[in-house]
Amino acid sequence: MELTQRNEKLNLSRITLKFPPDMVSRKPFKLQIYESENKNTCDNLKKVAIMHEATNIENKYQLAASILKKIDSKKLSLKKCMSDLPSSVSTWEKKAIYALTIKAIQNKESIDKMKKFCLEATKEPMDQYLLQVLIGKLIFERKVALYSLPRDIPETNVIVNNRRKLASMKAPKRDAQTHIYLRINRLKCKMSEIIPILLANGFTQDETKDESFESFVTNCHALKMRCFKKDFHFKKELLVFRPKATKYITCLDIYLEGKVIIQDKASLLAVKAMKLKKRANVLDVCCAPGTKTAAMAACMKNKGTITSIDRDENRLKDMQKLMDKLGVSCCSITHGDFIDLAPNLQNPEIDVLLLDPSCSGSGRPDMSANKIDVHRIGKLAGFQTLMLKTAFTIGAKKIIYSTCSTETFENEVVVKTAMDESPEAANYTIVDPLPDWPMRSDSNYPFASKVIRSNETLLTRGFFFCLLVRNDQLTPPE
Ligand SMILES: C[S@@+](CC[C@H](N)C(=O)[O-])C[C@H]1O[C@@H](n2cnc3c(N)ncnc32)[C@H](O)[C@@H]1O
Structure with missing residues (x-):
């Protein structure tokens, strides 16, 4: 390990930790450490080095794979599996393992299809849980540094060689919220009082007639950020807006006084x-x-x-x-x-x-x-x-x-x-x-x-x- 730079004014030490070839990153690992003046720099750096020494790259992936296996075979919860990790695993490592596992679980449906493809694409025996973890990392995470993955194993190779094909097998994303609703609180006021207030505050009303619920949905998709429309079913009670209008609505007096409420x-x-x-x-x-x-x-x-x-x-x-x-x-x-x-x-x-x-x-x-x-x-x-x-x-x-x-x-x-x-x-x-x-x-x-x-x-x-x-x-x- 080598201290490469020190900024006394900011009390910041930039160090380069050089690990042996089988260590974490397989290339010099740069860390920035903030430390207090009275702490011993060397001691701190040693602690960091030890922490990283413990984090063998294969280990992290293997541990995530073993968690998936436990969840599958023993029907344990992720929380329980995480708490069963050996005490030698640091908090920092736990976070990394948790992130890997979650990625593999949350995209399971797509990953199962990808796993099937990978198993058919190579004759070599593979650990299906490790494969699941690695697909989660490589296909579902943006910008993955290949050197940070376990190398020269069939699980990584098959994913890297078929990356494009696998990416095309991702399920479409869940749709995010496209609209919000403002309920007129009829205990305090009426629709006819609220609309002029909205208009006076820079909103516009789309008064297009909707022949059917389908055409209402289509028209709502064309709504601009500060434009609103009466709901198709609750004409006296609900106004529909784009979610970005929320920040303008929530500072209006009618909102603060409980005359309207954002409610689905x-x-x-x-x-x-x-x-x-x-x-x-x-x-x-x-x-x-x-x-x-x-x-x-x-x-x-x-x-x-x-x-x-x-x-x-x-x-x-x-x-x-x-x-x-x-x-x-x-x-x-x-x-x-x-x-x-x-x-x-x-x-x-x-x-x-x-x-x-x-x-x-x-x-x-x-x-x-x-x-x-x-x-x-x-x-x-x-x-x-x-x-x-x-x-x-x-x-x-x-x-x-x-x-x-x-x-x-x-x-x-x-x-x-x-x-x-x-x-x-x-x-x-x-x-x-x-x-x-x-x-x-x-x-x-x-x-x-x-x-x-x-x-x-x-x-x-x-x-x-x-x-x-x-x-x-x-x-x-x-
Ligand atoms: C989905 S939220 C309710 C939302 C609410 N009905 C509304 O429209 O604003 C579920 C609520 O159930 C309550 N809850 C869960 N178990 C309960 C129980 N055994 N007895 C009473 N309340 C319970 C929770 O504390 C929570 O506030």
Whole structure:
């Protein structure tokens, strides 16, 4: 190791660490170290050198591959596998291993196809997990320095030799959010008051007539950054904008005073499906931060009662602030776990029970695929099923089960399992709440055509909901 430069003024040492040929980078490795005046430079540099000495390049990839193997064969979570790494692996190395593993997991679908191609392209035996890690690194990361990869092994060679072909096999990216919605809070004002304020603040309105929902979607794609349009379904309540308009909207007084709120259309669809009357009695389970609560209160003109329950105290504090800002006065907030509270909540006079439990959030545009972990989805599905089974015991006239997840496991599978396993579910029938909405479940379940799905193709986030109506409340067919 060699100290090549030192800037006394900035107290910065630029050093070049020279490693033996089998070491990390196979070429001189440059590091910049910031150190305090009284620390011994040599000691610091030694520490860094030792840390890098421990990081044998093959090791990092092998460890990531062994984690993938464990996840696959032992069904362990990534978190558990990471915590099982030997203590000799430094935090710095752990981060690198985690990044490699995540890349390999999040692109698994495409990588599986690429792996198949690689295995067919060479006769040499290969470690399929190492292959998965290396494809993740080489094909899904921008600008990879080849010298940083394990060399002269069939796994690297086959990828490097077929890089273009493999890159062409990548699945298209998930669409990012293309539009946002501004809900007019009708507890405080009307659409007719808001539009002139927006126009006075530099926005323009696209008043093109939409013959159909399809033409509305097409016209929305042509919207400019500071242009807005009335929503096709919620003409009195929703305005659609480009996401870049957010920064202009959030500094307007109408936003700060709670006269408008940015809220996705999908959650309003679930509220519309409830067909709430003015004096409705609603049980709002998993309520925080309260955006659907506020939309329900607006439908009920603050007249009925909404009993809102959540187990997260901090989220409830934020919810209370939001309710105050939006002028919601018909909602009473209870802190607690629904499973524990349920025996005391049974009441056949409840008009609607909204169950909106924690989910993977895979339908949210900000949700990167690496946060979506199959084991987590399995756990969530178990929890969601228990919540829905508990919801059946309340005896409400209608139940809405909703998530902002696109996973069948958290949606259709939960509904099916809870219905199969709850004795009380026999009292309920799944009813199509919005016959005009164009998207349904694409699953094979018999109720698939009656449950609502939505996603970015319909200009909303990924969303699912199902309406279950108590049999004595079903309206006879006309
Ligand atoms: C998807 S968020 C709800 C969003 C909310 N309905 C809205 O529209 O703003 C899920 C909520 O469920 C709550 N939760 C999870 N498990 C719960 C339980 N067993 N009992 C009560 N609340 C729970 C979480 O604390 C979280 O706030």
